[in-house]
């Protein structure tokens with residue numbers, strides 16, 4: 001398979017291991033608001049990756065975390081007068097229902113940061129011992145000057161890294177830090193926030209160490225694919241690399257770093273802070289899961305695009321014909337003795353997915369295969385085996401394509 005690696009900036013060829021499971025870690029949600037289309041796009045892409053790898057015969061161990069130790073969750077819980085654990089629980093349940101509605105398969109492991117604190121403390125202790133981290137007034141920071149390759153994944157100079165980090169929550173003026181870019185591994189607890197006991201006093205872990213700890217615990221010191229939205233490349237993934245490699249002494253931490261592009265609305269990036277979100281739950285009131293899934297996968301996964309409801313509506317119309325083409329009761333009874341074949345198109349479909357998971361191309365081929373089958377079935381050709389292949393491919397794309405129910409015709 002050919003896959004684009006954000007770390008090298010190149011599309012690399014990957015021989016999928018046959019003697020061990022493929023490991024994939026994808027950064028999960030902070031459970032304080034319902035799931036929006038931008039999240040859905042990311043998890044759909046990795047769901048399709050999972051399905052495709054399985055189709056190729058790989059056993060995939062997929063870990064996706066829940067970031068339930070994070071400022072936005074605590075702030076929302078305070079604002080709404082809720083216990084943060086109750087809020088997280090409620091939101092995780094919604095997330096699970098929303099993603100299931102989109103036919104996104106559950107990950108093999110779904111750990112919560114709040115239940116993994118011990119492992120995080122161990123990792124931080126190892127970094128302090130090795131000199132990569134320092135303690136100051138109950139806080140522990142990662143010393144970036146100890147890592148000459150810090151931020152290599154972002155391919156930015158120091159000033160750009162600092163500017164980007166500051167936009168994404170870094171406090172460059174923290175007087176306890178030796179370098180403004182040093183990042184928090186452990187922070188002393190605010191009286192209002194939940195805290196855990198640690199060798200440095202009560203407090204809580206920083207966000208970056210949460211993911212590294214869970215990835216290592218569930219998938220091992222080296223993983224095949226580490227994924228997430230491209231807004232996580234810096235600082236989140238750069239920090240993950242910096243803090244885990246000195247402990248495991250294995251490089252690279254992830255064989256492939258795979259990042260999805262952001263989804264916008266009317267040309268502006270969809271984000272909680274801007275409030276311009278389209279929630280999956282609402283979108284599914286107006287559209288079928290198949291149409292939404294098709295729409296979101298019709299853009300190459302690294303591209304950015306603006307969500308447009310009309311785009312989903314057009315797909316809905318097209319799906320009517322695709323469902324009909326795959327419906328065993330549609331068409332004239334087969335008259336000839338030779339089966340209708342779609343072998344060349346089927347090869348092209350799989351080639352598209354093999355080429356950096358090009359779902360956009362795969363969907364176009366899928367549609368044209370369906371048109372051909374529709375036509376052939378109307379003419380009385382034997383399309384049974386072609387339909388079977390299409391059903392398998394629909395499974396890779398996560399499309400249910402349930403036959404039209406008699407009441408809806």
Ligand SMILES: [Zn+2]
Pocket residue numbers: 026027028211236
């Ligand atoms: Zn993460």
